[in-house]
Amino acid sequence: MPSQSLRLGIAGLGTVGVGVLRILRKQAVLLEKRTGSTLTISAVSARDRSKDRGVSLSDCGWEDDPVALAKREDVDVFVELMGGADGAAKAAVEAALNAGKDVVTANKAMLALHGQALAERAEAAGRVLRYEAAVAGGIPVIKALTEGLAGNEITRVLGVMNGTCNYILTRMEETGQGYNALFDECARLGYLEADPTLDVGGIDAAHKLAILSSIAFGTQVDFDGIEIEGIERVTLDDIRHAADMGYRIKLLGVAQQTGRGLEQRMMPCLVPAASPLGVLQGGTNMVVLEGDAVEQIVLRGPGAGEGPTASAVLGDICDIARSIRLPVFGQPASGLKQSKPARAILPAPYYLRMALVDKPGALAKIASVLGEAGVSIDRMRQYGHADETAPVLIVTHKCTREALDAALSAMSGTGVLASDPVVLRIEAV
Amino acid sequence: MPSQSLRLGIAGLGTVGVGVLRILRKQAVLLEKRTGSTLTISAVSARDRSKDRGVSLSDCGWEDDPVALAKREDVDVFVELMGGADGAAKAAVEAALNAGKDVVTANKAMLALHGQALAERAEAAGRVLRYEAAVAGGIPVIKALTEGLAGNEITRVLGVMNGTCNYILTRMEETGQGYNALFDECARLGYLEADPTLDVGGIDAAHKLAILSSIAFGTQVDFDGIEIEGIERVTLDDIRHAADMGYRIKLLGVAQQTGRGLEQRMMPCLVPAASPLGVLQGGTNMVVLEGDAVEQIVLRGPGAGEGPTASAVLGDICDIARSIRLPVFGQPASGLKQSKPARAILPAPYYLRMALVDKPGALAKIASVLGEAGVSIDRMRQYGHADETAPVLIVTHKCTREALDAALSAMSGTGVLASDPVVLRIEAV
Structure with a gap:
C-alpha cells in the first residue's frame, strides 16, 4: 500500500512546538508504520525567525503570519501551539477551518472561551478540531472520555489539573514553608505562566475542566459557569490540620450533573490522604472519570513539559493521519445543550x-x-x-x-x- | 444527517454479554448522539436459550450456533463474549471475518495465542478486530497505547492485570491469613476462573501482557516468550519482610525491549510501597505505560465485572460505529516482527x-x-x-x-x- 502524505503547518515554536518538531523527525519511521502516512512539515510560523531553538528549520517553509500559514495550499493540518484565548491563535484557527484544514491545538483557554463557536465552525466545514494537549498534558484523557468511555453516562469528572498548584501545595506540606515562599520558588523555577494568576488563581485548571465537562455531559462549554477559587489563601495551618484529620488539600476540579443543573467547581478541597488524589505529589496531574458502567477510571501523568505535551499533540496528528474523525466534543456541536449552572447543590461533608x-x-x-x-x-x-x-x-x-x-x-x-x-x-x- | 444503523450479533450471554445488552438498551439515545448510528441487536447466541438472564431477548433473533450468528446477513459487527482460546469462539471469529464482519471480542486467551493469525485474517479481509475488554477490564488501555501514545517509542509497559491475585496479596497483608485461606475465600466469592491456575498461576495476566507487548513494541504476540510465575508460593513472611523494607509484593507484568531481545515477565515482584502500584489495593487493575516523550502514564480502574467490561466492549462498538478503523495491533500485522525472547537481561535490585x-x-x-x-x-x-x-x-x-x-x-x-x-x-x- 503506497504511503499517503499528511502535510503539517506548525504555528508557535515554544517548548511544545519544538517538542513536536523533534518527535516528527526522530520517529518518522515509527509514525509512518503506525499511521500509514508520511508526516511532513510544510512550513512553520513563530515570532522570531532568527532565534536558535536547537532544531533545524531549513527543510520547511516559514511564515511570519500564522494566518498565512493556516491558509497555505500545502498544509493539510494546521497545528496551533501559540496560546492565548483570542488574537492570533484564534484568528489562525478560524482561517484554517475556513480554508478546509483540520486543526490540532493545545490551547485550553481558546477552547474554554470559544469552544462552541469553533466546534460549530469546524463541523460546518467538515473539519476536525483536536486538542488532547489542552487538558492534563500527556494524559490521553480527551480520548479516554470521548471514545473509550463512549458507552457510559458520565456521572462525575474530577481531578488535579494544574501541576504548579499541586507542586506548591505538596511542597508546603513537605517543607513547612508558606504559600508566598513557594510561589517565589515556582517563579524562579519557571513553573508559572506569564500571568501567574492563571495558575494559582485556578483559571488554567478551570479552562481544562470546562472542556472535560462539555464532553462528559453533552453540554456547551461553559467556563463562566465554573465556581473558581485559587490556592492563594491556603495556609500551612490548614494543610497541617487537614493532615491531622486524614486529608490532603488539593486544587480540585469537579464537574457533575445535579437535579438542578451542572455543577462545576475548581477550588481547594480536602480529599482522603490515602486516596489516589491524596497521594498525588508534585507537578503530576490526575483525572478521575466516573461513569454508570465503568465505575471509576483514574488517569495519572505529567501535566506539562515538552515531551508529554508534544506526545499529546502527536496523538492528535496520528489520529487525523489514521482518518479518525469525530465531532469536536464527541457529539455534533449543534446538539450540545446549554447547561444551567448549579452551585454546590449536592450535600458534602x-x-x-x-x-x-x-x-x-x-x-x-x-x-x-x-x-x-x-x-x-x-x-x-x-x-x-x-x-x-x-x-x-x-x-x-x-x-x-x-x-x-x-x-x-x-x-x-x-x-x-x-x-x-x-x-x-x-x-x- | 440521517442516522445510520449498525447491526450487532452477540455471542455469549454471561456476565459481560448481559452487561452489553443492558447498556445498549439503557443508553440507546446517548449512544446514537455520540456515534451518529442506531446500534441494534440482530441476534444473540448462547448455550441455553431458556435461562433467565434478567434481560429480555424477545426483540432479537437467536442462534444456537455462534458460527451461524457470525455469518448472518443482518449482522455488521460480531461481538464474541464466549471466551476460550480455541473452539467455538475462535471458529466464530474466523467465520465472522471471512464473512466480512467487523469483530469485537473480550477474549484475551484467543488473542494471546492466535492474535497474529487473526490479525492477518482481519486485515486481509479489510475488517477490524477490536479487544479493549481483553486487557484490564474497564480501563481504556488498548486505546491509550495504540492511539493516545502513538507518537511515542514505548520503553516499558508494566502493571497489575489480575484483580484476583492482587486481592489475595493485599488481603494477606491486611488480615495475616495465608495464601491457601485466601484462595478458598476467592473461590467462595466467585473471584476465580473455572480453572483457577489461569488466575493464581499468572496465565490470565500474561495473556494480557502479551497483547500489550505486541502493540507497544510492534512485535508479533508472543505468549510463549513470557516468563511466568504465579503467586502460589508467596508467603506471609515475605509480605511482612517486604513491607519492613518499604515494599509491597505484586503479581507484576513487565515488558521492555533490551539490547538482546524482548523481555516479558509476569511474576511476583517488589515495588515501592508508596508508588502508585504499591498502594493499589484489592481487585483494581493498574497499567503503567512509559514512552520516550510522555514519560509515564498510569491508568487505574476495575479489571473485571459486568459494568466495566461491558463499558470496554461498548467503547469498541462505538469506535466501529464512528468509522475508527485501525490495524489490529496498531500497525499492519504483516509488518510485525517476531520478537526474540530475552530473559532478565537488564540489571535490577x-x-x-x-x-x-x-x-x-x-x-x-x-x-x-x-x-x-x-x-x-x-x-x-x-x-x-x-x-x-x-x-x-x-x-x-x-x-x-x-x-x-x-x-x-x-x-x-x-x-x-x-x-x-x-x-x-x-x-x-
Whole structure:
C-alpha cells in the first residue's frame, strides 16, 4: 500500500512546538508504520525567525503570519501551539477551518472561551478540531472520555489539573514553608505562566475542566459557569490540620450533573490522604472519570513539559493521519445543550477551622448553632493553645452548602468567633 | 444527517454479554448522539436459550450456533463474549471475518495465542478486530497505547492485570491469613476462573501482557516468550519482610525491549510501597505505560465485572460505529516482527530472604559470596530468632540475574543456608 502524505503547518515554536518538531523527525519511521502516512512539515510560523531553538528549520517553509500559514495550499493540518484565548491563535484557527484544514491545538483557554463557536465552525466545514494537549498534558484523557468511555453516562469528572498548584501545595506540606515562599520558588523555577494568576488563581485548571465537562455531559462549554477559587489563601495551618484529620488539600476540579443543573467547581478541597488524589505529589496531574458502567477510571501523568505535551499533540496528528474523525466534543456541536449552572447543590461533608474566644460555653454555642441549621458534626478537635483564642477543627457530616452558610451566618452573631472560619469542602473519591 | 444503523450479533450471554445488552438498551439515545448510528441487536447466541438472564431477548433473533450468528446477513459487527482460546469462539471469529464482519471480542486467551493469525485474517479481509475488554477490564488501555501514545517509542509497559491475585496479596497483608485461606475465600466469592491456575498461576495476566507487548513494541504476540510465575508460593513472611523494607509484593507484568531481545515477565515482584502500584489495593487493575516523550502514564480502574467490561466492549462498538478503523495491533500485522525472547537481561535490585544456620561467620560467608559474584548489598537485616536458624533479608544494588544466579549457586555450597533462599526482583516504578 503506497504511503499517503499528511502535510503539517506548525504555528508557535515554544517548548511544545519544538517538542513536536523533534518527535516528527526522530520517529518518522515509527509514525509512518503506525499511521500509514508520511508526516511532513510544510512550513512553520513563530515570532522570531532568527532565534536558535536547537532544531533545524531549513527543510520547511516559514511564515511570519500564522494566518498565512493556516491558509497555505500545502498544509493539510494546521497545528496551533501559540496560546492565548483570542488574537492570533484564534484568528489562525478560524482561517484554517475556513480554508478546509483540520486543526490540532493545545490551547485550553481558546477552547474554554470559544469552544462552541469553533466546534460549530469546524463541523460546518467538515473539519476536525483536536486538542488532547489542552487538558492534563500527556494524559490521553480527551480520548479516554470521548471514545473509550463512549458507552457510559458520565456521572462525575474530577481531578488535579494544574501541576504548579499541586507542586506548591505538596511542597508546603513537605517543607513547612508558606504559600508566598513557594510561589517565589515556582517563579524562579519557571513553573508559572506569564500571568501567574492563571495558575494559582485556578483559571488554567478551570479552562481544562470546562472542556472535560462539555464532553462528559453533552453540554456547551461553559467556563463562566465554573465556581473558581485559587490556592492563594491556603495556609500551612490548614494543610497541617487537614493532615491531622486524614486529608490532603488539593486544587480540585469537579464537574457533575445535579437535579438542578451542572455543577462545576475548581477550588481547594480536602480529599482522603490515602486516596489516589491524596497521594498525588508534585507537578503530576490526575483525572478521575466516573461513569454508570465503568465505575471509576483514574488517569495519572505529567501535566506539562515538552515531551508529554508534544506526545499529546502527536496523538492528535496520528489520529487525523489514521482518518479518525469525530465531532469536536464527541457529539455534533449543534446538539450540545446549554447547561444551567448549579452551585454546590449536592450535600458534602465540610472541614471548618475556627478560632474561638477562650470563654466557657464558646464551643457549646458553635455546636448548637450548627445543630439548629441541621449540620451535624462528624468529628471535632480542640487544640491546646497559648494565646486567648482556641483553635477548633470540625468535620461535618454531609450537609448542603445552603445549610452550612446559614450556620456560618448564625455563628458570626454568637460573639465567640475570634476570626472568620475557614471552610473547605471534602470531596469523596 | 440521517442516522445510520449498525447491526450487532452477540455471542455469549454471561456476565459481560448481559452487561452489553443492558447498556445498549439503557443508553440507546446517548449512544446514537455520540456515534451518529442506531446500534441494534440482530441476534444473540448462547448455550441455553431458556435461562433467565434478567434481560429480555424477545426483540432479537437467536442462534444456537455462534458460527451461524457470525455469518448472518443482518449482522455488521460480531461481538464474541464466549471466551476460550480455541473452539467455538475462535471458529466464530474466523467465520465472522471471512464473512466480512467487523469483530469485537473480550477474549484475551484467543488473542494471546492466535492474535497474529487473526490479525492477518482481519486485515486481509479489510475488517477490524477490536479487544479493549481483553486487557484490564474497564480501563481504556488498548486505546491509550495504540492511539493516545502513538507518537511515542514505548520503553516499558508494566502493571497489575489480575484483580484476583492482587486481592489475595493485599488481603494477606491486611488480615495475616495465608495464601491457601485466601484462595478458598476467592473461590467462595466467585473471584476465580473455572480453572483457577489461569488466575493464581499468572496465565490470565500474561495473556494480557502479551497483547500489550505486541502493540507497544510492534512485535508479533508472543505468549510463549513470557516468563511466568504465579503467586502460589508467596508467603506471609515475605509480605511482612517486604513491607519492613518499604515494599509491597505484586503479581507484576513487565515488558521492555533490551539490547538482546524482548523481555516479558509476569511474576511476583517488589515495588515501592508508596508508588502508585504499591498502594493499589484489592481487585483494581493498574497499567503503567512509559514512552520516550510522555514519560509515564498510569491508568487505574476495575479489571473485571459486568459494568466495566461491558463499558470496554461498548467503547469498541462505538469506535466501529464512528468509522475508527485501525490495524489490529496498531500497525499492519504483516509488518510485525517476531520478537526474540530475552530473559532478565537488564540489571535490577533483588530482594533475598534466607534462613542461615546460626553459627559464627555464617553471614560473612554469604556476604563474601555475593561480593565475589559482583552483587553488592544495599541493605541487610538480620532478625532476632528463637530457633537455630537466623532469618536474614538482603536488598541488593542493581545486578544482573546472571550474577545473582552465580551467587546463589555459590551460596548453596557454603553450608550455611538452612533452606533455599527466596529471590524476588524489585521493579523500579
